[in-house]
Amino acid sequence: MPGESPFRADFNGLARAEPGLPVTWYSDPDHHAREMRAIFGHGWIAFCRVSDIAPASWRAGPAGPANIVAVRRADGTLAAFHNVCRHRGAEICPHGAGRLDRPLMVCPYHQWAYDLTGRLIATGPARSVEGFVRAEHGLIPAGVAEWGGFVFVNPAGGGQSGFEAAASRDLAPIANWPLAALEVAHREEIEVACNWKIFWENFNECLHCPGIHPALCDLVPIYGRGIMVREDDPDWRARPDAPDPRLAGTLRAGAETWAVGGKAQGAALPGLTAEDVARGHTFGVALPSLYVVGHVDYARAVRVTPLGPVRTRLTAEWLLPPGRAAEPGFDLGRIVAFARQVMAEDAAACEMNQRGLSAAPFAQGTLMQEEYEIHAFHRWVRERLAETDG
Ligand code: FES
Ligand SMILES: [Fe+2]
Structure with missing residues (x-):
């Protein structure tokens, strides 16, 4: 009925x-793109194990429609960003993992450099120009959370509490492990x-x-x-x-x-x-x-x-x-x-x-x-x- x-x-x-x-x-490719945007682009995506990102290291890869880089700072805290340079949009870190010699992410195309909070610190050889406000060109943050030794990222943003509200119910049966x-x-x-x-x-x-x-x-x-x-x-x-x-x-x-x-x-x-x-x-x-x-x-x-x-x-x-x-x-x-x-x-x-x-x-x-x-x-x-x- x-x-x-x-x-x-x-x-x-x-x-x-x-x-x-x-x-x-x-x-259908168009419908698939819609699902990637609506479901994966706004969802908590299991990205890697916590142990896959050592301190002062990064890991980059797809999360639905997004290209994400997760970094662990020297103090152990995690951050995640869209892996896309705010200059002309180059991918900053190749898919895979690596270590950071300095607490900076540097775009390999024209050397724009970001700190591990995503702030734009330097623009490489490009001189500053009328109308350019450096503070407006930081990396776009993604959400990041940890659960059960997994790193989850959310291309639309958010933190641990957002993850727990969205995903913890269906993970509850395995909580004793x-x-x-x-x-x-x-x-x-x-x-x-x-x-x-x-x-x-x-x-x-x-x-x-x-x-x-x-x-x-x-x-x-x-x-x-x-x-x-x-x-x-x-x-x-x-x-x-x-x-x-x-x-x-x-x-x-x-x-x-x-x-x-x-x-x-x-x-x-x-x-x-x-x-x-x-x-x-x-x-x-x-x-x-x-x-x-x-x-x-x-x-x-x-x-x-x-x-x-x-x-x-x-x-x-x-x-x-x-x-x-x-x-x-x-x-x-x-x-x-x-x-x-x-x-x-x-x-x-x-x-x-x-x-x-x-x-x-x-x-x-x-x-x-x-x-x-x-x-x-x-x-x-x-x-x-x-x-x-x-
Ligand atoms: S696209 Fe990254 S510095 Fe130019
Ligand atoms: Fe089966």
């Missing part, structure tokens, strides 16, 4: 079939030939799991039923405490973590509750650019960077206690290989979805009962577009 909630009250699920987003939104104290034991990047929204849609449902992820369904039996958690089952209230992993959503008997063989290695991470451990996996999300999944012995973060309408870079980081991966007998390969396979299976599915959508002879796909999280994501996309791009 129009006006009624599309979501079920008695279990997780859609009350009726819902249309997807317009298929043109998955490949000591993410800030973990180090990147392994990092991999893949590029997937799909729109960024296809990545998140695939992330938000498990109808594909039985057909796409045989090893994952063996480890997490409820995924083999095409659902993600206990409350997705229409009958779950009849047996809310059933211990069977196919009903409870926990790992198969004897398994402790997402790894080849299912065995955890080393001590459990500090701070986890018995429920956190029993669940086997806990997801936190910071749309549009990050999810983190926590396990008893490690966490894995995946950052999502759109490179074009049908190209998306994924950066996966395996986070472990410092030094853990080098301990005798620790097999990092068992946890890396497991997630690498799942990610490769998902990437192939996303590319298959994109190839079809790019040629779709209809206007919108259809969401079924189990795809309630995709419907919520679509609402989020539409709201961000309406809010920030009229």
